[in-house]
Amino acid sequence: MTSWFEKLTPNFLHPESKKVSIPEGVWHKCPNCKETIYGKDLKKSLKVCTTCGFHFLLCATERIEQLTDADSFKELYANLTPEDPIKFVDSKPYPERVKMAKRKTGLTEAVLTGDAKINGRLVSLAVLDFGFMGGSMGSVMGEKITRLIEHSADTNQPLIVVSASGGARMQEGILSLMQMAKTSIALNLLKDQHLAYISLLTYPTMGGVSASFAMLGDVILAEPGSLIGFAGPRVIKQTIKQDLPKQFQRAEEQLEHGGIDRVVKRGDLKDELSKILDYLTANIQ
Amino acid sequence: MATLYFERELVELKDKLAKLLDSSDTTTTKSLITKLKKEIVKKEKSTYQNLDAWQTTLVARHPKRPGTTDFIKTCISDFIELHGDRHYRNDKAITAGLGTLDGHKFMILGHVKGSNTTDNLKHNFGMANPEGYRKSLRLMQLAQKFNLPILTLIDTPGAYPGIGAEDRQQAESIAVCLREMGILKVPIISVVLGEGGSGGALALAVANRLLMLSNAVFGVISPEGCASILWDNPAKAKQASGMLKQTARDLKDLNIIEEIIDEPFSCAHNNPLLTLENVKAAIIRHYLVLSKLSPTQLLAQRQKKFRLIGRYK
Numbered sequence: 001m002t003s004w005f006e007k008l009t010p011n012f013l014h015p016e017s018k019k020v021s022i023p024e025g026v027w028h029k030c031p032n033c034k035e036t037i038y039g040k041d042l043k044k045s046l047k048v049c050t051t052c053g054f055h056f057l058l059c060a061t062e063r064i065e066q067l068t069d070a071d072s073f074k075e076l077y078a079n080l081t082p083e084d085p086i087k088f089v090d091s092k093p094y095p096e097r098v099k100m101a102k103r104k105t106g107l108t109e110a111v112l113t114g115d116a117k118i119n120g121r122l123v124s125l126a127v128l129d130f131g132f133m134g135g136s137m138g139s140v141m142g143e144k145i146t147r148l149i150e151h152s153a154d155t156n157q158p159l160i161v162v163s164a165s166g167g168a169r170m171q172e173g174i175l176s177l178m179q180m181a182k183t184s185i186a187l188n189l190l191k192d193q194h195l196a197y198i199s200l201l202t203y204p205t206m207g208g209v210s211a212s213f214a215m216l217g218d219v220i221l222a223e224p225g226s227l228i229g230f231a232g233p234r235v236i237k238q239t240i241k242q243d244l245p246k247q248f249q250r251a252e253e254q255l256e257h258g259g260i261d262r263v264v265k266r267g268d269l270k271d272e273l274s275k276i277l278d279y280l281t282a283n284i285q
Numbered sequence: 286m287a288t289l290y291f292e293r294e295l296v297e298l299k300d301k302l303a304k305l306l307d308s309s310d311t312t313t314t315k316s317l318i319t320k321l322k323k324e325i326v327k328k329e330k331s332t333y334q335n336l337d338a339w340q341t342t343l344v345a346r347h348p349k350r351p352g353t354t355d356f357i358k359t360c361i362s363d364f365i366e367l368h369g370d371r372h373y374r375n376d377k378a379i380t381a382g383l384g385t386l387d388g389h390k391f392m393i394l395g396h397v398k399g400s401n402t403t404d405n406l407k408h409n410f411g412m413a414n415p416e417g418y419r420k421s422l423r424l425m426q427l428a429q430k431f432n433l434p435i436l437t438l439i440d441t442p443g444a445y446p447g448i449g450a451e452d453r454q455q456a457e458s459i460a461v462c463l464r465e466m467g468i469l470k471v472p473i474i475s476v477v478l479g480e481g482g483s484g485g486a487l488a489l490a491v492a493n494r495l496l497m498l499s500n501a502v503f504g505v506i507s508p509e510g511c512a513s514i515l516w517d518n519p520a521k522a523k524q525a526s527g528m529l530k531q532t533a534r535d536l537k538d539l540n541i542i543e544e545i546i547d548e549p550f551s552c553a554h555n556n557p558l559l560t561l562e563n564v565k566a567a568i569i570r571h572y573l574v575l576s577k578l579s580p581t582q583l584l585a586q587r588q589k590k591f592r593l594i595g596r597y598k
Contacts, residue, residue: 085539085596086530090515139595146592168483170506170514173530174541177483177505178594181491184460185467185591208505210456211444211484216464230456230484231446235510239446249451259454 030054046266055223055266057203059105060112060129063162067270068125072117077147080140081108088171097171101132109140110165113148118160119274124152127162128209135165137209138172142179145213146186153189158196158277163214166232167207180212187216196280198273201228201251201260219276220260221269222251228260287554289343291336295328333551336500339523341532342508344500344552345479346442351557352411352478353380353395353438359558360565361386361393367424369416373453376417378409378445379489381424386436387569389576392428394421394489395438398479411480412445415458418488422462425469434472434572437489442507444485459488466491467588470580474571476546476564477501477533493587494571495542497533498560500552503541504531541594543571 026039032054037045046066047056058066064073081098088094102108110132116125126148128135145161152159168176190197199217201210204227211230214220222228229249237244247253251263264272288296302321305314336344344350357364361384368375381394398411421437428435444455466473475492481503490503497503508526509519530536533545546567549556575583 080597083596083598086528086535088528090528140597143595143597168505170511170529172596173505174503174536174539175595177487178541178591180460180484181463181467181487182591182594184463185491185588187464188468207456208484211459212463213460215454215457215460228456229451230444230459231451236446236448236451240448244448248448257452257454259457 031056048266053224053265055203055225057130057164059131060107060127063127063202064112064116064125066266067127067160067162067273068116068118069120073112073114073125074116075112075114076151077113077144078108080144082138082140082172085139085175086171086173088173090171094171097133105129105132107132109144110135110137110169111141111144113144115155115157118270118277121274121277122155122157123277124148124155124157124159125162126160128164130164130166130204133169133171134167135163135209136167136169136171136176137165137179137212138169138176139179141169142176142182145179145183149183149186149189152195152197153193156193156195158198158281159190160198160200160273161213161217162200162202163205163209164202165205165207165209165214167209177208180208183213184216187213194284196277198276200269200273202226204228206230206232215259218280219262221262221264221272222254222260223266223269224251224263226251228254287347287349289340289347291340292332295325295332298325298328329551338526338529338532339508341500342480342502342522342526344554345502347479347552347554348400349554349557350479351553351561352400352440353397354400355557356395356438356478356561356564357382357384357393359561364393367427368420370419370423372419373416376409376413376420377407378411378413378441379417379421381420383433386565386572389569389572390433391436392424392433393436393438394424395478396441396486396489398440409445411441412443413441413485413488414445414447414450415453415455418444418458418462421489422465425466425473429469429471432471434474434576435469435492436568437473437475437492439475439477439481439486439489439503440479441482441485442480443482444488459484462488463491467591468584470584472572472575472578472583473587474568474575476568477503477542478564481531482507491587491591493575493583493590494544496544496546496564496567496571497536497542498546498553498564499533499548501533502531503533503536504529 027036030049033052035051111128113126199220201222254260364384366382380397384393396411397408399405399408473492474494475490477497508522511525512521513519536542549559553560
């Protein structure tokens with residue numbers, strides 16, 4: 001049986017993310033163009049299809065590896081794990097779901113936070129992992145992001161958040177919803193100190209995550225093809241009872257509508273982040 | 286139509302009584318009337334005592350439930366409505382303006398669902414588009430500029446899920462409200478009158494005091510939405526509503542709201558005036574406390590409150 005967050009993902013884009021890393025020497029099929037790619041080549045291309053440019057989902061550790069200087073990531077707040085505040089049970093109790101997600105991803109929550117270096121510059125970095133309960137935001141993610149923002153303010157370093165999330169984690173009810181306010185309010189700290197916050201949106205950035213910290217970056221970048229929005233396509237379709245435009249809520253479309261600053265290919269991300277930070281820090285004491 | 290499934294027997298009794306009162310045959314009906322009246326009192330008790338989560342949700346959505354418009358008409362004097370986000374259009378899902386409550390001048394904002402079909406459509410059932418949140422923020426910042434306290438009234442199924450709403454950045458419009466409400470230097474009081482639907486409700490709820498009517502609900506997702514995600518079946522909303530812990534009692538237990546405002550025993554839709562009196566009294570009581578705080582204290586109180594929300598190990 002598929003879990004609730006897997007149902008949020010359209011089939012053709014269904015993540016390869018269940019595997020934490022690509023075993024080399026195995027053939028992979030691109031979910032978009034159906035071409036097969038050799039594992040080694042896929043890793044070399046940063047998990048971008050060598051034929052059509054489709055960006056495969058990355059898990060948080062792969063993302064960190066791609067974006068930061070080798071071995072520079074020092075994890076913070078790793079020990080925070082969820083409680084079961086509203087005793088939520090669907091087909092399984094919430095603690096059971098968390099346990100399964102931990103086993104599947106090797107993570108303790110749907111976000112990794114810490115210090116990292118990008119081309120030699122120290123930054124605070126948060127990376128969400130869609131493989132962990134759909135990258136959903138509960139109390140732990142809210143707390144980790146908020147602490148990281150405070151850490152940025154304390155250490156005077158820029159903040160980068162890489163989002164991949166279906167939204168708020170309903171298994172924690174109202175407490176999840178309130179994390180939207182908590183994280184958004186905390187971002188005022190960076191404004192006071194002229195500290196840059198770059199938000200990178202990846203497939204998918206929706207709901208409570210997009211309606212809080214993800215859409216509040218000083219600069220907002222997105223990977224090609226990312227689904228970005230508030231309400232999910234299915235909900236919108238049900239509400240308005242008509243078909244949605246083909247590129248609806250895709251990064252390229254969001255760029256046209258003025259919602260994001262740039263669409264950046266995976267291979268260019270690290271250097272682009274670095275260059276933008278050069279500008280945003282150059283004239284600030 | 287406005288009768289909820291668990292009110293049916295009570296309504297039948299009331300109809301019966303009305304018919305008896307109309308009839309001219311007074312001698313035989315007199316004792317019947319007395320008997321029926323007693324029965325109705327008993328039935329009211331069994332109908333409205335211990336409503337479950339789903340019944341509460343239905344009460345919270347009741348079309349006759351007093352909303353923002355009723356509150357303004359009944360409790361506010363000299364209301365001057367202010368319109369528009371200055372960019373795109375005036376969103377009628379949120380009414381906003383200057384108003385006086387018991388001699389105190391406020392900036393007032395609230396979702397409006399509308400009380401009949403024509404009205405519902407006009408107000409988009411209380412589901413705001415980005416311009417609604419942008420109008421709200423514009424006016425809240427205006428309130429700060431002129432040192433007016435802010436009152437927000439929450440009653441929405443959620444932010445509108447539509448193509449235009451997404452194209453005009455619904456997510457961003459909500460996120461900016463959340464961030465900026467965190468630093469407004471005037472007292473903010475929010476009351477959930479009916480339905481507090483997810484981000485679209487939260488966008489007006491970053492307050493010093495968050496109050497809820499006793500049969501209001503406030504949650505991260507609608508029971509229907511939850512049921513549709515979990516079981517592909519919105520009809521299981523009743524089951525989902527119990528799991529989501531969205532009633533005023535739940536939110537008080539989770540330390541999210543400061544106070545539950547009592548509704549009359551037979552619920553707000555059966556006694557709107559008394560309900561609104563209670564709402565008004567609660568607002569004034571909290572305002573008198575907040576009005577003594579300095580801007581720094583107001584900010585500290587609000588920011589600390591949200592900073593501490595969350596359960597983790």
